[in-house]
Amino acid sequence: MVAVPSLLEASCEVIVHNITKYTTLEGLPEDLLVYLFQRVLQEGKLSPRVLKLFKAAEYPSLHEQIRALGLRDPPPVVRDTAGRWLGDKPSLY
Template sequence: MRTPPSLVSLAIDAAVLNLSRFSDLSPIPDHILLDLFLRTLRAGKLTEKILKLFIATGNDEVLSLIQALNIQHVLTPVLPTSKSILTISIPSEYGELF
């Protein structure tokens, strides 16, 4: 008969499913943080926001793994939003939008 998963394992699994709701991972112990990062990768849940959370912890093992796997921030270009800089021509078939 299989032994049931530990409470820590169940908590990490639940955290992986809800990582987008976290704002800070620094209180999590280092050994659990590394396991959480690995499970996040396996689950395909690593987003830009979640990556920033892990980087912000400053955990050496997690940072080394990020570097070893060549995981990088995606730099999204920011378009200017000032009317004096950006002029958009909207075809008349779309009507007035603003």
């Protein structure tokens, strides 16, 4: 017999599925954010933007997990470089 997921489990799955649509995770408790972070990693949905959402939370255990994984922000993309490989049109990227 298949167990019916609890409302909390179902809600967490919806959040993980739509994580890229959120602008903040403010107001969520620490244990829930840690669980969501682990689920995001399992689902392969971690991107630089999603990582910023989790880094914005001021919870030590979450920051410890991020540090333990060695996750860092990617370097900024410089779009106005005029490299020789672009020829005369440096705005074409």
